[in-house]
Amino acid sequence: MINIKKFAAIDIGSNAMRLLVTNIVEQKDKQTQFNKSALVRVPIRLGQDAFTLGSISQENIDRMLDALKAFKLLMKVHKVEQYKVCATSALREAQNAKEIVAFIKEEADIKIDIIDGKMEAAIIAASDLKQFINSEKTYLYVDVGGGSTEFSLFVEGKIIVSKSFKNGTVRLLNNMVDDAVWEEIEKWIKTVTADYEGIALIGSGGNINKLFKLSEKNQDSPLSYVYLSTQYQLLNAMSYEQRISELALNPDRADVIIPAIRIYLNAMKWSGARQIYVPKIGLSDGIVKAMYYGRI
Known part of the structure; x- marks a missing residue:
C-alpha cells in the first residue's frame, strides 16, 4: 500500500523563476521517495533590476505576477496539496520588496517568503x-x-x-x-x-x-x-x-x-x-x- 502526496515549490531567483511539482511516495517500512513530476522555468531576470537600480521595475513586477498566476493554475491542474514560495537574493536587496510581496498577496493570493542567505544555503544543502x-x-x-x-x-x-x-x-x-x-x-x-x-x-x-x-x-x-x-x-x-x-x-x-x-x-x-x-x-x-x- 502506497500513499502519494503532491507538493510544489516556487523559487523566485535573480535570473529566473521556477515551479517544481513533486510526487512524494510513502510506503510502510520504506524510505520516502521524492519524484519530480513537473518543472517550469521562466526567465525573468529580477537581479538585473535589483542589483543595478536598487528596486524591481514595474514591468518585471507585472511579469512576476503573471508567472505566479500561471504557476498557481498549473498547481491546481496537478492537484498540488501544499506549496511554498521562496525568494532569494534579488528580492532580498530590492528596496521595494515589501511592496511587491503585499501586491502579489493582494492580486494573486500568494504568499512570498524572502529567505536570507543562511536559510537558502541550509535548504539547498538539505536536498537529497x-x-x-x-x-x-x-x-x-x-x-x-x-x-x-x-x-x-x-x-x-x-x-x-x-x-x-x-x-x-x-x-x-x-x-x-x-x-x-x-x-x-x-x-x-x-x-x-x-x-x-x-x-x-x-x-x-x-x-x-x-x-x-x-x-x-x-x-x-x-x-x-x-x-x-x-x-x-x-x-x-x-x-x-x-x-x-x-x-x-x-x-x-x-x-x-x-x-x-x-x-x-x-x-x-x-x-x-x-x-x-x-x-x-x-x-x-x-x-x-x-x-x-x-x-x-
Missing part, C-alpha cells in the same frame, strides 16, 4: 544527496545563483559549515563583484577545507546542469577540472550569438554560463578539488523536502 555522497569523503557543495552563491562543507555525510556570498552570475555580468569579495570567498574555502584531503565538489544551479548535459556524461559521473577549464575557454572564445546558435543555449543562459563556470573553477582551485558531481537538485527540491519534514 545520498546517492552522490560517500560518507567517507569530503565534499564542498556549491550552488551558483544570479545574485549569490551558497557553499556547504559535507564531512562524513554531514554538513559542517555553510555560508552565502554576494557573488552570482548577474552581479558578475554587471561588474558588481570586486576583488574583496573574491578574496573573502578564497579565504573562507581554504580555511574550512584546510584539514581535509581528496575533496570533491557538488555543483547545483542551472548553468552547471546545462554544462553537464552538454558533456553527455552519465548522471553519476563527475566532470573534471580540466573539462570545466576547457569549456570556459571555449565559451569565452565564442560570441553571445554563437553560444545560442551553435550550442542551443537559451538567450538568458548564453551570457550567465561563463561567470558561473568561473565561480565553480575558483571553488575547485581553492579547495583542491579535481572533480565536480552534478546532481539535478537545487533550492526547489530543498523547499519540498523542508515542507514535508516540517522544517519550514
Whole structure:
C-alpha cells in the first residue's frame, strides 16, 4: 500500500523563476521517495533590476505576477496539496520588496517568503544527496545563483559549515563583484577545507546542469577540472550569438554560463578539488523536502 502526496515549490531567483511539482511516495517500512513530476522555468531576470537600480521595475513586477498566476493554475491542474514560495537574493536587496510581496498577496493570493542567505544555503544543502555522497569523503557543495552563491562543507555525510556570498552570475555580468569579495570567498574555502584531503565538489544551479548535459556524461559521473577549464575557454572564445546558435543555449543562459563556470573553477582551485558531481537538485527540491519534514 502506497500513499502519494503532491507538493510544489516556487523559487523566485535573480535570473529566473521556477515551479517544481513533486510526487512524494510513502510506503510502510520504506524510505520516502521524492519524484519530480513537473518543472517550469521562466526567465525573468529580477537581479538585473535589483542589483543595478536598487528596486524591481514595474514591468518585471507585472511579469512576476503573471508567472505566479500561471504557476498557481498549473498547481491546481496537478492537484498540488501544499506549496511554498521562496525568494532569494534579488528580492532580498530590492528596496521595494515589501511592496511587491503585499501586491502579489493582494492580486494573486500568494504568499512570498524572502529567505536570507543562511536559510537558502541550509535548504539547498538539505536536498537529497545520498546517492552522490560517500560518507567517507569530503565534499564542498556549491550552488551558483544570479545574485549569490551558497557553499556547504559535507564531512562524513554531514554538513559542517555553510555560508552565502554576494557573488552570482548577474552581479558578475554587471561588474558588481570586486576583488574583496573574491578574496573573502578564497579565504573562507581554504580555511574550512584546510584539514581535509581528496575533496570533491557538488555543483547545483542551472548553468552547471546545462554544462553537464552538454558533456553527455552519465548522471553519476563527475566532470573534471580540466573539462570545466576547457569549456570556459571555449565559451569565452565564442560570441553571445554563437553560444545560442551553435550550442542551443537559451538567450538568458548564453551570457550567465561563463561567470558561473568561473565561480565553480575558483571553488575547485581553492579547495583542491579535481572533480565536480552534478546532481539535478537545487533550492526547489530543498523547499519540498523542508515542507514535508516540517522544517519550514
